[in-house]
Amino acid sequence: MSGLRWTIWLPLAVFAAFLALVGLQLYRPAEREVQSAMIGKPVPQFALPAASPDRPGVSTADFRDGKPKLLNIWASWCIPCAAEAPQLAELQVQGAQIVGVAIRDKPEDVAAFLAQYGNPYARIGADNLSSIQLEIGSSGVPETFVVDGQGIIRYQHIGDVRKRDVAILLDKLKEAGE
Amino acid sequence: MRHVLLALMLAFSLQAPALAQDSLPPAPYAYRQLDDPEQEAQAQALMETLRCLKCQSQSIADSDAPMAGDMRHQVRIRIAAGEAPESIRAWLVERYGDYVSYKPRLDGATWPLFVVPLLLVLLGAVVLLRRFGRRP
Numbered sequence: 001m002s003g004l005r006w007t008i009w010l011p012l013a014v015f016a017a018f019l020a021l022v023g024l025q026l027y028r029p030a031e032r033e034v035q036s037a038m039i040g041k042p043v044p045q046f047a048l049p050a051a052s053p054d055r056p057g058v059s060t061a062d063f064r065d066g067k068p069k070l071l072n073i074w075a076s077w078c079i080p081c082a083a084e085a086p087q088l089a090e091l092q093v094q095g096a097q098i099v100g101v102a103i104r105d106k107p108e109d110v111a112a113f114l115a116q117y118g119n120p121y122a123r124i125g126a127d128n129l130s131s132i133q134l135e136i137g138s139s140g141v142p143e144t145f146v147v148d149g150q151g152i153i154r155y156q157h158i159g160d161v162r163k164r165d166v167a168i169l170l171d172k173l174k175e176a177g178e
Numbered sequence: 179m180r181h182v183l184l185a186l187m188l189a190f191s192l193q194a195p196a197l198a199q200d201s202l203p204p205a206p207y208a209y210r211q212l213d214d215p216e217q218e219a220q221a222q223a224l225m226e227t228l229r230c231l232k233c234q235s236q237s238i239a240d241s242d243a244p245m246a247g248d249m250r251h252q253v254r255i256r257i258a259a260g261e262a263p264e265s266i267r268a269w270l271v272e273r274y275g276d277y278v279s280y281k282p283r284l285d286g287a288t289w290p291l292f293v294v295p296l297l298l299v300l301l302g303a304v305v306l307l308r309r310f311g312r313r314p
Contacts, residue, residue: 034231037275057250074240077200104200130248137273139245141229 033158036137036145043071043151044135048125051102051110058099058125063151068176070096070169071145072121073133075103075115078141080160085117087161092120094166096173100124101132103141144169148176200244207254208247214258221254224263227280228253228270237280 038044048058063069072088074081092098100121102110109125125132131140136145136153146155146169155172157165212218225239232243238250256266270278284292 032234034234034274034277037271037273075200104248106201109201112301128202129251129288131243131252133245134249134273137275139274154305 004108006015029168034054034137034139035158036153036156038137038153041153043147043153044132046132046135048127048132050123051100051105051107051126052114052119052121053107053111055100055119055121055124058101058123060151062099063147064149066149067097067120068146068148068154068173070098070173071136071147072098072100072137072142073103073138073144074100074111074142075105077105078103081142082113082117084142084160084162087163087166088120089118090166091161092170094170101113101127103127103130103133124167146172146176202244204244204247205251207251210254212254212258218254220263221250221257224257224266225250225253228267229278229280231278233276251288262312 021160037056042062043063048057050057063071074084086129088098098120100123102124105126105128107126110126127133133143138145138156142160144157144161145153146157148154154176155169157169161169184255189284211282212221222239226237228238228249230238230241230243230246230249236246238253240246253266256269257263265279267279270290272307276283284286
């Protein structure tokens with residue numbers, strides 16, 4: 001019987017471990033970012049009309065011209081998108097080609113946003129149904145994808161592009177071009 | 179104090195996207211039911227088991243986030259076009275991973291969830307039998 005003595009504590013220990021797990025999860029909620037499962041896969045089929053009069057729209061074929069690009073999903077009503085504008089401008093100065101898609105946006109709002117924060121985009125598509133987000137596995141704005149010259153998605157950046165992300169994105173673009 | 183301030187600023191900066199709203203009307207089928215009640219029932223059942231990615235504890239059937247509306251639109255037009263609900267689920271899982279679906283799936287990572295309760299019940303039965311089964 002003495003061999004059994006310590007085992008009577010086992011259920012309590014399991015219960016305590018369970019409580020600790022619950023406490024930990026309450027204290028530190030689960031990761032909220034949803035990574036796209038499309039990394040390594042081709043850009044899905046889509047064709048979006050122009051969101052701005054002075055830039056063409058965006059379609060899948062635009063990503064297959066041999067040059068790696070950034071696909072920036074943004075919106076004029078999204079505050080972090082305004083915060084990342086200087087970084088996108090910096091990326092463009094450093095030679096990155098940036099293709100934009102404006103989510104659920106009015107042409108006049110897009111124009112006002114670009115006038116205020118600058119226009120680093122080579123093309124801007126208008127997506128009023130978030131369809132490209134559903135196609136590419138993006139769950140919010142802004143998100144930035146690195147797409148190689150064959151149209152394969154290589155990297156996803158979730159949230160606004162901050163200063164330290166500029167070098168990372170340039171690296172990823174370079175990798176995608178090799 | 180500076181850390182607290184920084185944490186507060188970070189918390190608010192992370193919340194900003196949820197507060198910002200677009201000015202476009204909802205997608206056509208975000209709030210409109212399909213005309214065929216059978217198809218609408220199929221769509222509704224599927225929407226209740228798909229996660230809203232903006233408001234992650236809600237299903238897209240529950241959420242008023244614009245993106246959830248766009249997802250409902252997508253589900254309804256695909257159902258109306260004759261696509262099977264499970265194929266729409268698979269289409270979303272291919273893009274977002276299993277996280278987008280609330281319907282548990284039996285696979286290499288989830289089998290313990292199904293097997294462990296059975297083992298525990300068996301273990302309980304064995305313990306009870308050993309305790310009380312041998313009494314005259």
